[in-house]
Amino acid sequence: MIDAKVNGVSFKSLGLGLIRHDIPVLPPTKDYTIEIAGRDGELDFGVTYGPRTIELECVVMANDTTIDYHNKVAGIARVFNAKRGDQAFTFSDLPGKRYMARYSGTLPIEKILFDGRVTIPLKMVNPWPESDxxxxxxxxxxxxxxxxxxxxxxxxxxxxxxxxxxxxxxxxSFRITNEYTI
Known part of the structure; x- marks a missing residue:
């Protein structure tokens, strides 16, 4: 399993084991183009990147099927609450990078005896990770x-x-003058 942390708190301490993370190589693009009647193709006004989505496939590890399992699920709900806003996610296999993201979507847990499987969807509004x-x-x-x-x-x-x-x-008073055309 991959060691992961959210705001410095390890997934293991939350009772989560990270099986894999799906982090797209690039975020989705937003193309700015326009079609003009009677003209072939499009006029291209450039491109920007949209928010990046990440999925974390995890297993919920509990000591029993009742109290400990439900305590772990409640703890996960507290940590990944979208109202907390962006949180820092780090992964042991991606050293030196921090992914600022928040929970975005739905969090169904498939219970399997003592454990459960869950995929945690995250959204990076600023699609670029921070790095060293x-x-x-x-x-x-x-x-x-x-x-x-x-x-x-x-x-x-x-x-x-x-x-x-x-x-x-x-x-x-203070003035900044841009000497270069942007």
Whole structure:
């Protein structure tokens, strides 16, 4: 079985054994095209990625068919409650990556004697996992400084730049000018 954690809590401590995870290589695409009457084909306005769905096939492991089994099921329902929002999922066979996802779907459990089988559907609204890998995205040059922007993943993305005043003086105005055409 694969060792997995949700927000740092191991699946084993929840009474879950992860048999396999289905993580698509890429999320589904959304194509932006338009057909024009009298013209062959389509005009292509680009593509974006949609949310990625993940399925975790698990076995519920209990010590008895009644109290312990129902306690495990209740614990699973508490941890995977969609109202908790995005949670961090890590897998032992995918080191250095965190998948931020929330429960999305239905959670039927097929009971087999002491145990049960369940497939947990997850949805990643931001379809890219976080990782320890760093990619240089953009270099900002301001005489005499040069600052390289690195991302937390392996796909190019627009950076989010946060400016923080660490001095004691109040900054009354500030302007950023984009020197490059986007």
């Amino acid at each position: 890998e760093r990619v240089t995205e953009l270099t900002i040059t301001h005489s005499p400084e040069v600052t390289s922007i690195t991302s937390k993943g392996d796909v190019q993305a627009e950076p989010i730049i946060v400016l923080t005043n660490t001095g004691s003086n109040l900054i009354r």
